[in-house]
Amino acid sequence: MRALLLALLIPGLLSAADARRAPRTQLRVAAPEQDPPLDRAAFKATLDGSPAKVLRVRGPKDDLVLLVVLDLTGDLTLIDSARPALIEKLTALPKNNWVAVLKSQDVLQVVQDPTPDREKTAAAIKEYAATGKAGLLTTVESASAVGDSLLNRSNVRVAVLYVTDSNIYNYREDFTNPVINSSDSQDLSRRFPDQLIREKMQKLSDGLAASETPLYFVHLNYFSDPINEAYQRGLLQLAEESGGAGVFCRSRGEIPEAVEKIVSAAATHWSVAVELRSVKSRTANVDLLNGDRDIPNRARFSLRK
């Protein structure tokens, strides 16, 4: 009975779902601030090689909601270095930059709603308990989706900033392909131990291809083993594909500078809304120009959403 009902209902549901998908009319393209600064009025865009209309430009002086996600589970000495640096840099942001604090252990959870009150932000960061499992990979899609929703419903810039020390061995999900049968001396499947994490990163990359929220991250603890290198490489790829940026710290002394660099990059990014009218394919390639300057903007978008 259930199977019959499902068989009758599902095709109809699929058709209805397709029909109700709202067509996208614009793409918000993230681009980093340049030196010298970009000119708000000089933005031009091409979509798949053809000129496209720039609908709106939001720059470093415009409103920003910064979603700071804490993904810290490891060495407290590094985390203790990151906390004051992060608080200092966030405190120094302009008043129209509102900061939310979330944490990624278990599931993505809100610690502090977006607020201009830096004391609340600082308190949330100070009280954050660095235990549990690494959560960046399992929460980054949710964080981006929240960012996209804010972009859709308000006229502000939105960025997601992960502060992480995540180690691939500290994930709940098994990306490390550990040896299960130790007696299997002929096992060659682990010769390229980074395959699982590369696949996961590729899947995330595909999943985030439709997102418009730029991702930033500061990784406090760089690891040099092959699996972690693939993981860290994947993080950088995710950030750069989203129009954001990432930075790794190899020592504690690097943390303050890295935090400053990445908070600044997130706070000063440009968000340029480009009209999406004649694209019929599943992907769109966008190039931004500022006057005659070519900008290293987020270039490729999936339109499947």
Next chain:
Amino acid sequence: MRHSTRWLAVCILSAATAYGWQQPQRPRTQPPKPQTELERAVEEFKVLTRDLGLRPDAPGKRVHSSAAKSGWHGRIFENFRNDKLDATPHEVVQRGGSRNMLRRNQFGFNVGGPVVIPKLYDGSRKTFFNVSYEGVRERIGRSFLRTIAIPEERTGDFSQTVDNAGVPLAVYDPQSTRVNPNYNPANPVSEENLQYLRDPFPNNRLPAARMDAVAQKAVSYYPLPNSTAGPFFRNNYFVFSPETNQANGMIFKLDHALAEKHRLTFNGSFTNGKAGSPRYFDTIADSNNNDRDFNARRGVLDWTFTKSAATIHTFTLDVIRDLSIAGRSGQEGALGAIGLRGPLRDAFPVFRYSTYLGMGRNNPNSVSSHTYYYLTDSFSTRRGKHRLRGIGQYRRYQVNAYLPENPAGSFQFGPSITSLPGIVNTGHPFASFLLGYAETASATVVDNPSYWRGRYYRLQTTDSYEYSKNLTFSASFAVEVSPPRVEKYDRFASVDLGEINPYNGRPGALVFANRNGRGRSLQRTRVRPETSFGLAWNPGGNAKSVVRLSYGLSYSSVPIYTTQWATQGFVGIPTVVSPNIQLQPAMKLGDGFPALPRPLPDLRPDAGNFTSADLVDPTATLPMYQSAGLSMERELPGQMILSISLGHARGQHLFVSNTAANPNAIPLSNLVYRDALNNETFRRTLRPYPQYQRFDVFSSWPAGNYKRNAGVVRVEKRSSSGLTLNATYEWSKQMDDYSGPYGIQDFYHRQNEWSLTSSNQPHRISFNFAYELPIGSKKALLTYSDWRRHFVDGWSVSGITSLSSGEPLALRPMFNNTGGLVDALRVELVPGVNPAVSDRGPAQWFNPAAFDQPADFTIGNGPRTHPHLLNPGGQNHDLSVTKRFAVTTERVVELTATGFNFTNTGNWADPDNLIGPASAPNVNAGKIIGSRGGRVIQVGMRLSF
């Protein structure tokens, strides 16, 4: 009906979510209207995160949405190998053979996510699981090339037998031995000055009536030659036999957040399997390894208490257990079948006759079980600029072992008894075997398993101090106390080198735990104070550079031995030794193995006399390691990272095995006694502990030393275009006084053994890359969005290349005529002859004329490993090609083809390292015969969801 309706609603919601309905309609309360865009964003943030269940105050059940993907994820995979995909290995091609059979399937799954039991438990925010299973079914053909007796030799006809130079080898009749009346003791024994006269067998054939009945029956279980690969009947037996491997394993993890500050994690794993060893020959006399059934279990329970943001407390209980049962069926009745008598347990005995493939296996039936408990409590907190961490750990080990090494006896046959006494390159081990004349024989009589117990206590504290933003110091200090291991039933024995042996009144007698006023252990409590120091510094405050300096001092703990070593007296090891290997055998097979002199347990001080007695180090000495390192990492433009590191390490009192430690060795100054050393009765008087043949120190005598210097340069290049490159070069030089397959020559002057570590490869280069091909919908080229995207999207390639120089050459003399004083004789250097050759190649890798066989009763002056000559280096190139098919954003099929040694490169085998005398040179010395390696392909499919 109501149940069905609810289920239908769930179906509709799930389907709608899966196919893209973004935001289900939700009832919203009417908040105050936002005044600004930022306020509007905050309002949206609050509503959205509440609906997605991302807030502590969110309703219990989340609304499903693609924005809150937290369902179950995992993968299913299969890896497949078949010999049809592989290249024929070089060594097989060179023998004219064909590829070995290979069938291999490796399969499994992984799934993980929140624990949700409908209507019973919703752990979607706090309880998570992850399960991985992997199974292996493998059948792989193994090929071996060995040397066995030719058919004529099996019947006692040695008329065709030749030495390594192809010169006929004479076999002499032991029964014809007589004193040479013309022997001049003032001169060395030589063919012109023989001490004993002995007649060769007529026509080099053993008379049938003289052949031992046990040996003849044993020969019926021995294979016939089937190959002509080598000269002089060498490498005349090629065997192809399947090795099987079946295993099933699982890893499961469960973690649960108890309130905000407590977290429980459980990790468990098991593996069960059966490893079937290939056979050299398919009879009960096969000498290859045993089949083995095994299982392993592990459980780790971890509780983390986060007292505050600065203080974390973790408690861990880890239990590991594994069981191994090795053996082969069909051994019953083996002793009766060959007619060997004695106090032996039923299995095929071990017969060894030098370079020929032997018969019988050590440890024909064994069981061992290991259980380890680890209890760890760690505490981490911050005090000002100090980050402190304390760790306390208790470890308990339990090892139960039943490992009778040679229950059916082990019999060694040498050439001496069939040689012309005192003349090398005469006589033949297989002839000695056929005559039944063993040089030595021993057996292992085990009535009980051993139940070893050990425990360790460890306290450790570490401090990380931030001196400034750019300079951090770290220090660690640990103390570990390990009371000595005990045997549950006090079946623990060792030679005490200070105890007087009643047999001869000399020091060295067997003592037993918990008897005669001794404690339950025969070892001492060890204390390990360990420390380390390090700093990390950003020179000039430049965050792109970091310099690290480190120093560490540590000790190895005494392992809890996993065998029945040190149970002599409870275990009987009756041993018979030839009084003079040239003149008289230890025993004749047909006479049977001598009866045990006394029943077990034999707990008298002289119970271990005339055996290789177990000797436990009575001191509190522990292997000590010191290391110092300096490294620099520098971030370069273009996302490139350069790392340079230098390291120095040294170790003292490292645990070494019997080949590198022999407290009962006869000092080499006694070589002056020359041929008299062949007399066991005389030789025994020269030993420090004459009542023992030697000592078995297992792998636990603290006598080794090593030193290592190394430098590593590593370059990493990352590119957002999907290309990553890693290149590493390592130079190292490691010296020691113990390593290598042959052992050391002089146990009393270890400084003479100081040479390159036998495994030292001075230059190693590795190069890894991973590249996502720039084609497909998100890439620069072929950005199709129609059906063609399925073919061009998702291609990636990765590779690993490694090159290394060879290990140092270890040369061996062909003969060892030192009266049994030297186990590992070295070669003699020929002055003025360059050991290197100008045009090095397989025809001549080194110049054998630079080395010589040492004269009889002298040691070689060559190094244990050569300081400059290396074996051929190796190279390997692995490549993996992967194609992803994204079914949905959540479901991906990945196909992988991996080529191991995909270039099908052959690496040269090591050159022949045997150096013969001028009278019987090894014509192959310095030559490389053949190469090895071949391409192996594995294809795999993985569905991830």
